Amino acid sequence: MTKTETPGTLLTAMRGQSPLVQCITNYVAMNVAANVLLAAGASPAMVHAEEEAGEFAGFAGALTVNIGTLSPAWIAGMKAAVGGATAVHRPWVLDPVAHFATGFRRKATADLLALGPTVIRGNASEIISLAGGTSRARGVDSRDPVERAEEAARSLAATQCCIVAVTGATDFVTDGERAVRIHGGSSLMPQVTALGCSLTCLVGAYAAIRPESPFDATAAALVHFAVAGKRSAERSQGPGSFAMHFIDQLAAVDAATLDEEGKVVWL
Ligand SMILES: Nc1ncnc2c1ncn2[C@@H]1O[C@H](COP(=O)(O)OP(=O)(O)O)[C@@H](O)[C@H]1O
Numbered sequence: 001m002t003k004t005e006t007p008g009t010l011l012t013a014m015r016g017q018s019p020l021v022q023c024i025t026n027y028v029a030m031n032v033a034a035n036v037l038l039a040a041g042a043s044p045a046m047v048h049a050e051e052e053a054g055e056f057a058g059f060a061g062a063l064t065v066n067i068g069t070l071s072p073a074w075i076a077g078m079k080a081a082v083g084g085a086t087a088v089h090r091p092w093v094l095d096p097v098a099h100f101a102t103g104f105r106r107k108a109t110a111d112l113l114a115l116g117p118t119v120i121r122g123n124a125s126e127i128i129s130l131a132g133g134t135s136r137a138r139g140v141d142s143r144d145p146v147e148r149a150e151e152a153a154r155s156l157a158a159t160q161c162c163i164v165a166v167t168g169a170t171d172f173v174t175d176g177e178r179a180v181r182i183h184g185g186s187s188l189m190p191q192v193t194a195l196g197c198s199l200t201c202l203v204g205a206y207a208a209i210r211p212e213s214p215f216d217a218t219a220a221a222l223v224h225f226a227v228a229g230k231r232s233a234e235r236s237q238g239p240g241s242f243a244m245h246f247i248d249q250l251a252a253v254d255a256a257t258l259d260e261e262g263k264v265v266w267l
């Protein structure tokens with residue numbers, strides 16, 4: 001991030017363009033993620049059929065691919081969409097939900113990784129395991145602290161030549177050389193399903209407006225979540241009211257709020 005391109009500047013640019021984001025996400029996340037993107041200021045479209053996914057990616061601002069509820073038909077749609085996005089040099093974001101859990105997921109994830117994602121966004125367990133380490137998780141929820149994933153993220157980013165974002169109590173973003181930690185959010189966030197998946201879609205929205213700067217775009221999306229999450233927790237009684245306030249706060253925060261309340265620490 002530069003002084004002129006703060007997260008707040010990127011928020012204003014993102015809202016100004018309201019980018020069309022093709023989200024191939026899971027059944028759990030589809031509705032949540034669409035509401036998150038609309039509240040944040042982007043335009044989501046959940047388009048995953050093989051017959052149309054590549055064509056759609058040819059005019060979407062960015063593509064996001066999430067393997068949460070995988071099936072062979074969805075994998076075909078994902079590959080077609082990545083082909084379409086790559087052909088027109090649009091960024092695409094991979095969310096490797098519980099990729100370590102089964103052979104089916106491991107194979108699909110390896111195939112998608114080989115197609116060269118612009119950004120990988122996962123929780124600490126997912127990133128540790130994706131870099132070849134052993135995580136403690138068995139399913140979609142992380143069982144490792146982000147600090148344990150930081151070296152894994154750097155190495156994965158360097159090997160894959162992409163941006164890697166690890167989320168959790170404190171987030172970490174790296175391109176293999178540069179790295180930032182982003183503080184904020186709330187411990188209520190992992191108690192609401194699909195917020196990580198929705199964040200992946202929001203990374204796509206920011207990447208759509210700054211395809212040449214995916215590091216800054218990813219960090220801005222994470223700051224947007226961190227600030228909205230902290231403000232929502234201050235207004236909530238538990239996970240249910242948090243989910244409602246979170247949508248409100250994603251919409252309520254403006255550029256000045258992100259730049260005043262966002263806590264980004266360069267490493
Ligand atoms: N303990 C926590 N404190 C603050 N924010 C959190 C915490 N756990 C997760 N988050 C936030 O929740 C969002 C989703 O991250 P995470 O739960 O790691 O993803 P996933 O749902 O894929 O496991 C991110 O914005 C992250 O910063």
Ligand SMILES: Cc1ncsc1CCOP(=O)(O)O
Pocket residue numbers: 026028029068069097140193194195196197198
């Ligand atoms: C519960 C569940 N099962 C398959 S995908 C999914 C949603 C996971 O969402 P997130 O990774 O954002 O917690």
Ligand SMILES: [Mg+2]
Pocket residue numbers: 097122123140196197
């Ligand atoms: Mg996840």
